[in-house]
Amino acid sequence: MNCRTAQSQLSAFADGELTGAQMMRLNHHLSECPTCQSELDMVLEVKFALASLQVVAPRPELKDRLLSAIEAEQARKTVRVHPAASFFATAAAAAALVFVFLQVQRTQISVNSSSATPGAQLNIPRDQATMVADDPFSTSAPVYLASQRGE
Numbered sequence: 001m002n003c004r005t006a007q008s009q010l011s012a013f014a015d016g017e018l019t020g021a022q023m024m025r026l027n028h029h030l031s032e033c034p035t036c037q038s039e040l041d042m043v044l045e046v047k048f049a050l051a052s053l054q055v056v057a058p059r060p061e062l063k064d065r066l067l068s069a070i071e072a073e074q075a076r077k078t079v080r081v082h083p084a085a086s087f088f089a090t091a092a093a094a095a096a097l098v099f100v101f102l103q104v105q106r107t108q109i110s111v112n113s114s115s116a117t118p119g120a121q122l123n124i125p126r127d128q129a130t131m132v133a134d135d136p137f138s139t140s141a142p143v144y145l146a147s148q149r150g151e
Contacts, residue, residue, distance in 0.1 A: 001029040003029075007036060010043045011043055
């Protein structure tokens with residue numbers, strides 16, 4: 001065992017937390033290394049000094065002061081939204097919904113009431129008409145663009 005390993009185990013050794021094999025290896029190292037033995041003596045001295053200290057009870061108002069400090073910190077971290085910001089966020093969401101609705105309505109194919117008759121006209125946006133007209137698997141009649149009909 002080297003000194004670094006031994007010194008990292010000294011506190012656990014003093015508390016009796018090592019396994020039997022670890023204690024034997026550390027005891028062997030301590031018997032041959034005066035530096036680590038001196039370090040163990042200091043660890044034991046500190047532990048005995050701490051154990052001899054008197055337990056001090058906190059003042060009764062400490063609990064209230066701590067809880068008040070915690071509540072103040074939580075209140076400081078809480079984000080408060082101004083009512084106007086909430087209104088504008090709602091208005092923006094409503095505007096977005098209206099926009100999406102209008103886009104969906106614009107892109108849907110609206111068929112005239114005479115769609116069952118041959119040569120019926122379809123009102124299809126230009127980009128979709130191009131897609132339908134270029135569809136090699138389509139069995140429908142040709143699609144006429146509004147610009148081709150003179151409108």
